[in-house]
């Protein structure tokens with residue numbers, strides 16, 4: 001048995017902020033943001049929380065899958081912006097859904113998080129340990145932005161996506177994952193320093209508690225690693241890029257997506273985007289995009305699709321599956 005996606009859902013917060021709106025509070029413009037990234041707008045949480053968006057996305061996914069919350073064996077939430085340090089997002093989702101028989105845990109692999117969650121679910125299902133798993137990718141990245149730093153805050157948004165995966169004969173064909181911690185500081189966001197009574201010195205690492213990014217290094221990493229990881233996963237499955245109907249990539253930047261399409265020699269139409277409307281939502285990007293193309297009727301039973309993520313860590317992952 002392997003993991004098959006049998007339902008998807010997504011949720012964006014109500015407040016929609018265009019590039020022109022940002023131009024009113026920052027020294028930036030629609031032309032600059034759109035031409036370099038492809039982003040036109042992003043949605044920001046006001047009354048919504050990472051938990052509330054996750055629960056809404058999860059209910060839609062459960063509904064499509066025809067799975068009741070009590071039937072779930074496990075909930076994995078991929079996030080870097082849960083509402084609290086404790087309890088974990090996955091446990092809050094479990095409580096809100098009434099998924100009383102599900103174990104729950106969070107998974108932190110930044111923008112690759114949803115791919116890691118899917119691959120983890122597939123491994124659990126192949127092992128025979130679980131049969132029905134809810135995956136959530138959810139972020140409130142607006143909390144982690146320095147809203148005076150135009151080089152980062154214009155890129156990101158808030159939202160959640162979810163997928164229910166069930167044990168099936170068909171589903172995930174192959175997956176690859178990787179990490180390179182030696183380049184971790186190209187995309188950072190600091191934590192809290194030690195403050196207990198036995199620490200005499202200031203242990204502040206000096207890493208900003210807001211997201212900091214070396215955009216050009218991230219760009220070079222992405223255009224090198226994403227096509228390579230996709231070719232690797234296709235090789236494992238005995239497939240070629242031509243066999244794939246859609247490539248659902250992490251939504252960081254349109255230029256990265258175009259570069260990947262070019263390297264794989266595949267038409268851009270096979271690479272749907274939602275970043276124009278949503279910006280980069282880290283772990284939520286891939287499940288939101290998957291839900292959108294699913295609800296647009298662009299995914300058909302038996303289609304072979306690739307999901308790929310890349311981001312902070314540095315981390316990356318790619319999965320090829322039968323829809």
Ligand code: ACO
Pocket residue numbers: 027028029032033036037111150151152154155187213214215216218219251252253255280282310311312
């Ligand atoms: N509006 C106007 N000007 C800006 C803005 C802005 N929002 N942000 C930066 N600038 C200015 C800079 O200050 C700089 O000005 P200067 O030349 O006077 O110093 C100039 O624009 C160029 O800045 P760069 O950082 O060199 O811009 P670059 O062309 O590299 O584009 C970008 C930045 C879009 C981030 C690019 O590096 C990129 O696409 N990187 C990929 C990284 C990425 O997409 N990360 C997303 C998060 S990571 C992830 O999800 C995996």
